[in-house]
Amino acid sequence: MQAIPPTYYLMVSLGLVLIGTIGLLTRRNIVIILMSIELILNAVNINLVAFSNAAGNERGQVFAIFVITVAVAEAAVGLGILIALFRNKETVLADEVELLKW
């Protein structure tokens, strides 16, 4: 069976990164932003797994599992903050939350 070359994986992950980055920068809803961040992280995971496969060892996969774990934690914290924010400000829009400035 012909192995899929890493380049393809990279193309997919590049697409995901771009989608995630654009979502991160353009969408106002924090829920969407968090989802965009998940996209970026999963792009990274694809990269890690692809390189792991290409290199023939499991380090990359281990890293990918780490990233998934961290991403879960991040999503939990992020959503927690979001709920707290909503309770206080009754908004989930990032551009309406710009208190921390000079």
Next chain:
Amino acid sequence: MNLLDSIWLIPLFPLLGAVVMLLVGKRLDPQAPSQVALAPGVANLPVEDPAHGHGAAPKHGHGHANQGGFGKALISLFCPGMVLLSFLLSAGAVWQLAGRPEKVHEVIKYTWLAGLPFATSSGAAARFAADWGFLLDPLSGVMILVVTGVGFVIHVYSIGYMAHDGGYYRFFGYLNLFIFFMLMLVLANNFALLFVGWEGVGLCSYLLIGFYFHKKSAGDAGNKAFIVNRIGDSSFILGMLLVFATFGTARFLEINQMAASGRFATETAGFGIMTIIALLLFGGATGKSAQIPLYVWLPDAMEGPTPVSALIHAATMVTAGVYMVARSAAIYQLAPNASMIVAVIGCLTAIVAASIALVQNDIKRVLAYSTVSQLGYMFVAAGVGAYWVAIFHLYTHAFFKALLFLGSGSVIHALGGEQDMRHMGGLKARIPITHWTMFIGSLAIAGIPGFAGFFSKDEILWQAYSSPLGSQLLFWMGLVTAGMTAFYMWRMMHMTFYGESRVAPERAAHIHESPPVMTVPLMVLALGSVFAGWIGVPKLWSAFPESFRAFEHWLGPMFAAESAHAGAEHAHSASTEWLLMLLSVATALAGIALARYMYHWNRKAPDAVAASLPGMHRTLANLWYVDKFYGWLFVDGLAKGGGEAMGQFDNTVVDGGVNGTGWLTRLTSSLSIWWDTWIVDGAVRLTGFLVKVLSYPARLLQTGSVQAYALIFVLGVVLLFAYYLSY
């Protein structure tokens, strides 16, 4: 038993009495505090005239039993008992001294001032040292006998006189303390220790003058006595220090030895060191012994209880100056000019005080001025070099003046506090013992032959006339004084005891003779006034054996070196002396006769005389304006004016300095504020301003928008990628 080595015990008995009284006396006499708190008017008769009222007078008509109970009786036994012990010990010691060939005995108990080394004015090394040392010689022997003897009699009298007064224990405590200090004064073997006694008696005098401290006049009189004495004392201190600086010691025996050794020349002209010492010491004596110019405190001292007047302000303390001059005779011997000044001041004091006594109406004030006058006599004697005569007069005077004061106290007692002689009269029949004893005292002070005062006064007049240091002027002034003395004493006797009664009716019913505890001391002193003089019979009365001149033989040798006039008496013929003696007796009799005429036969005479010599009378009644002058010059002028000047000084200079400092501080602080505001704060604010301005572009980055940060983050990543990929 060798009492001579125990003379240091003599002062300790009264000290013990004083300490016990002042520590536990209040418990023995528990009613004392409430009585002290009473106003004098309450303690006295309801008819008390405030102008002449006298807190000293015991309550009248309450009987004379010792009301204080056991404690009071204990005080009455204990305090006079202590003085009696002192007297007995003194008598024994003097008796043993008399039996010795060498009539000087010195007991040094402890070193007191350990002594700083210094060089005397002649360059010799010396130490500023003094001991607790006691010196018994004929001079101090006479003094301790007078002090303890008369002191004891007056203590006994006080038991009766003070029986109804508050502060019984306090009174006796002070009296004992006084006796202690007086004995220290006369027994001290050096000037420094003498000064301890000197100041101590001044303190007791102050305490006792102000005994009725709830009376303002008494407190003022105490202050006056204390302050005037301070002036004299400062002079005494200077004299004492000069003695130290000159002789290198303060011990009398060493000083006398050095002065007699010929190391110091007799200063016949000008003011040498001896003259200055002598005058400074005499300055101290003028304060303590009430001489011109410092005599003004003594008449006011009569605010104290009468026994105090008798003991302190007549018989003993005021003679301390005379004693001190006699003690320093060796120094005065080297300073004839100073001696002359002593004699002149004494003479002036005698005549001025006697003249004031002529017009006084307060019975105690007559006696007070009489005391000043008699002290003047003593200084005349000391000034002309007849020291033993001065001490002789001191000794006889102690008897008759104590007698007269105690007698006047008895009169005041009988009248329930009346002291104004204009409200007396006709008391002879009512209080016969007081009258007869005072009669004897008056004869003695007037100088009637046979009584004590005659011998000493006649000797003074003779010495003033015949001594090389004396002069006819001194004699004539002394003679006039003697005449005035006789006059004012008989004026007093007539106004008090003879003629019709002018006593206020409400007092008249209560007139009564004093109890025996008061009259017996009067009688004892009356005996003394009669017989005390017979140990100093004039040489002229050659019919008497030498034992009648014991006093001169006792004291004379002490001053043998000082008696410059040893041969002088032979220079004048016996007839001159007889003449002068007759003259003085005649003057005394004339004074008595004049007083009898003016106050008995021709009752209008006193007013007529006063009216014909208005200026003279006014001057005398105003005490020669001396008190007023002092009041004007020192109290109003120097004290008040000085106070105002000092107030001005305070207001302008001191306050000005303070205000100026304040102004300067404000000026500099406003400069400082300006500096702070514009320079220091300016720098700080400039920094802040600069930071604010320069940070403006950077601040623009901090938008607070998370997505803006994310954008920058992404751009940064892109840039980094671009950078790395371009290689």
